[in-house]
Amino acid sequence: MKREIYFIVLFIACLLLPSAVQAAMRVEVDLSTQMVKVYDNNLLLRAMICSTGAPGTPTPVGDFRIQGKGPMFVTDYGVSAKYYSAFNGDYLFHSILFDRTGKRLISRSVQMLGRPASHGCIRLNLYDAKWLQEKVPRGTPVKIRKSGKAGMKKEKWKVQVNGKLYPAWLDIRWLEGQAYLRAQQLSWFIPGKMIIKGTYIQFVREKTVLELFLSEPGLKINGRETRSSLAPQLFADGPYLPLLPVLSALGYQLEYMNRAKVIKIQTVIQLPQPNGTENVADGVYGNIYN
Structure with a gap:
């Protein structure tokens, strides 16, 4: 009987372990400073400059979670982005912009980092978008707020x-x-x-x-x-x-x-x-x- 209870407890622990590990990591986005920060048990792992939604197409404020991921997507207006991680439906973390083929960088999207400029998604430098996609698992909490602090x-x-x-x-x-x-x-x-x-x-x-x-x-x-x-x-x-x-x-x-x-x-x-x-x-x- 004790042996059976032991294996039941072990099985439940294995089911809960990924959630516990995942819950320790979180992503915080500050729309005021245009910064994305990733924490693990309150240890700052990464601080990334970003570009969130422009005034007419704002990034939603609230609590979300990392969802689906992918290597690249092409928008309806003919540009592409790489290493996307969804956090609220069609709202994504993704790289700076490229042309439709993904080969030519659109320099304007780089110049706008640190300022609101997107259609609601959160743009990151290419290596930051890749890091977030690879290191931050699905289900990780994402908190988006306005701190009121001075931006860049x-x-x-x-x-x-x-x-x-x-x-x-x-x-x-x-x-x-x-x-x-x-x-x-x-x-x-x-x-x-x-x-x-x-x-x-x-x-x-x-x-x-x-x-x-x-x-x-x-x-x-x-x-x-x-x-x-x-x-x-x-x-x-x-x-x-x-x-x-x-x-x-x-x-x-x-x-x-x-x-x-x-x-x-x-x-x-x-x-x-x-x-x-x-x-x-x-x-x-x-x-x-x-």
Whole structure:
């Protein structure tokens, strides 16, 4: 009798296990900031810039679930998109747009990332749409809301490093109150070599090697994982790096002079954190100015 009960309990547990695992993952879409975030047990797995419905064709607000998936579809107005994941009938997560054949990218859809522009679906960069389709299972909860937070904006700023003002204007994008710098411009004021290969970004400065991946929170410093809630993002003019964790990892502290549009950067001495942990998302721990 005990043996039979054991197998019955085991059978029920096997039936419930996929649901339990699935329930731990969730997708949150913020129509205000145009960001899609995927969590697993409150751990941020991925943060992705998106383009939701335009004012005349808004993306529905509410609670949904990931439904059917597919490699590609062609719309009635002659464009296609790849790696779609449905969440509410014909409303989908999908890639930026291509022509009917799926071979030619429609650049306008890339340029509109970070702004409402779709017919109600949620557009993502190609690699983000592919990741979501492959990693987020059917049945995963999707919550779509308007937070009221400021959305993405692009501005021109200058930088001052240890008192030296650099004349070149930098491309800065603001997302959820955080500054993002166009990756190629980092070496304009921080000596080092930038390498970008697909979704992989590496910056080498003397004996320090930073490694980041597009849309993936956190970074590696000389191979060591470092926590951060911020992730590099890809826009039409190239990848952008979150300034705070990147500069903190390189040993700098920054301050924004909003009226002058100047980012003030100073070298700091970084002391080790207690228990050997690191978290550069909240700034450098135990900074002492030289």
